[in-house]
Amino acid sequence: MSSGLSKVGVIWALASFLSATAASVGFYLPFWLQGWMRDEHVTPVYFGVFRRCNYPKLMKTGLIKVVEECGRYTTFYDIPSMSWQIAAVLVGVGCGIAILVSFTALLAMCIKDIFSETAVRVAGVVQLLAGLLIGAGIAIYPNGWDSIEVQQACGHASASYRMGGCQLSWAFYLTAGGAAVTMICAALSCGASKEKTFAYHV
Incomplete structure (x- = not known):
């Protein structure tokens, strides 16, 4: 099969696929922020934009119990912060666009002339938009x-743009790296x- 991309284009297609995959995997996984709950033993707690692991739950007795499982919030409005709701939409849309462009780029590796030079540049602009949305x-x-x-997992020192006793985890960096490479x-x-070559006849 003949490719419609240059050597730079092949690198572009492969890097686009890898970066879109990295950002999407990082977005889906809850390992963005890591804290610890201390009751009978120390349990690591993880938060993503719409998923969490080993999360604290306030019981009717007033005590906080650690639910040792991973899962998404039941509804969009259960996400505990409006900032996280906005982040979920922005990163989700950005990842969707990045995946669409990357699949089209991979297709262009196999089918000749699927992309004109203008179409490739439009794809690049769309890709830039995807990276900016994720970022x-x-x-x-x-x-x-x-x-x-x-604050239950990170301490009362945590506030907007202050982690308190928590730390950023690997899925956050994976998503950020995916956005940068995109x-x-x-x-x-x-x-x-x-480049198209034209034959001129005299």
């Missing part, structure tokens, strides 16, 4: 660290299409 979601996420649920891919798209 904006990541930037807004720490604003939600003042929620009661986070924006680099947008620049690579400028040289992604093969």
Whole structure:
């Protein structure tokens, strides 16, 4: 099969797929923020934008119990911070766009002339938008660290853009790395299409 992409274009397509996959996996997993609950023993607690693991739950008795399981919040409105709700939408939309562009780029590796030079540049602009959306979601996420649920795991020192006793975990960095590489891919798209050669007859 003949590719419609240049050598730079092949790198662009593969890097686009890897970055979109990394950002999407990081977005789905709850390992963005790690804290600890101390009751009978110390249990690690994890928060993502819409999922959590080993999360604290306030019982009717007034005591806080650690629910040792991973899962998403029951509804969108159960996400404990409006900042996290906004981040979930921004990162989710950005990841969706990045995946769409990456699949189209992979298709262009196999089918000749599926992309014109203009179409590749439009894809690059769309990719830049995807990276900016993911980046904006990541930037807004720490604003939600003042929620009661986070303070139960991170201590009362936690506030907007202050982690208190928590630390960022690997899925946060995976998503951020995916966003950064997606924006680099947008620049690579400028040289992604093969130059057309024309035969002139005298």
